[in-house]
Amino acid sequence: MKSLFGIDKSKLDILQSNVLIAIIQRLENKLYSMDGKINTLQEKCNGLQLIVNSQNVTIQSLHQSSSSITDQHNAILKVVDNLSLTIDHLNNKLPTCFSNQQSQLVSSTSTPETYPLPNEDTLIKVLPLQNNHPSTIKLPPSAVPITITGSSIIRDLLPGIMNYNDKLCNIKIRTKGGALINHISNLVKTNRIDKQFTDSEHVIISTGSVDIKHITPESAIQNIRSLIRTFKEKLPDASLALCTLPYQYDPSLKPSLQQQLNKDIEDFNTKLVALDKEDQVQIIAIKFTQEHIDTRDGIHLNGLGTKLLSSSIDNYLSKCI
Incomplete structure (x- = not known):
């Protein structure tokens, strides 16, 4: 029966310690390699998260700008209303002639x-x-x-x-x-x-x-x-x-x-x-x-x-x- 790296388990007991150490080191290298890939993926995920957060900030900023524009528009309409009432008041004081x-x-x-x-x-x-x-x-x-x-x-x-x-x-x-x-x-x-x-x-x-x-x-x-x-x-x-x-x-x-x-x-x-x-x-x-x-x-x-x-x-x- 074969184990990792093609070595028969029955013969592990006769392997020299330096061979076992080499096998362990290879396993360790593999693990480090996998860990590096995981870290790379994590960094990419973090980068994507930063982009998403940046987009959310932009969207929030747009919403705030939209609300500000709406408030300004309503304020302008209120001013227009007041001007209309003033004009109406002045018109009512003018004499009216007709034909x-x-x-x-x-x-x-x-x-x-x-x-x-x-x-x-x-x-x-x-x-x-x-x-x-x-x-x-x-x-x-x-x-x-x-x-x-x-x-x-x-x-x-x-x-x-x-x-x-x-x-x-x-x-x-x-x-x-x-x-x-x-x-x-x-x-x-x-x-x-x-x-x-x-x-x-x-x-x-x-x-x-x-x-x-x-x-x-x-x-x-x-x-x-x-x-x-x-x-x-x-x-x-x-x-x-x-x-x-x-x-x-x-x-x-x-x-x-x-x-x-x-x-x-x-x-x-x-x-x-x-x-x-x-x-x-x-x-x-x-x-x-x-x-x-x-x-x-x-x-x-x-x-x-x-x-x-x-x-x-x-x-x-x-x-x-």
Whole structure:
């Protein structure tokens, strides 16, 4: 019977001590060799552990940075809210004048040919009247209160007194720049869109342009459903209309990302239109194209886009009032 290294066990007793010592040394060398390999493996494991720990630190750092950015974003939104309330307060102190003729909600960037400004003679005649008799220029109590709010897509719309089907309407524009859908929902819930927001008989909201960059169309629609529920609880007797979103052409995005973003916007708009029947909410479907987008940032509407938004809202209000 053979043992280690091919030596018969029966002959071990006759081997000289120096042979036994040599065998033991060979065994010892083998063990040392195995031990060295184990140590090498242990060192590699330790190295991998260091890499994993480093990655965990990086991930934790990213989470902390994300939380910090979120906190900063919320702080900015809070500042925007406070500024909006201040502007509302100042607007309420200004005298209001109106015309019985219907005019479109127009952008300050509209062309003079389409929307001419008053001439100097008109200004000279009108301004003294406002300065001398500000208390006589009041909004009639029968005017229908309407609020248009949402992200900066609506920023160039102008407020004013409109006439729809022989009914005067007091239209307020409340832009909440950078606001997410859930932020708009929270403003509705806490009555911070406008201090007279709950008096509105008709509300038009354009929101989702910011969300669609960060979440899926499905998630954005779920947030829209939540907004609708919040609105119905807060203003059960008011009508709500939501606007479809314009495409975006952000020059900082890669073409592949840009294509995916607009695909998501199209998907969102399709699902939004479907809510018309499902959630008893009105949808203002607007056929925006690239020519309606400001080429400087590829996100906001240009004068042509604001005119399309304005006319679409006009058409909606003409039918529902």
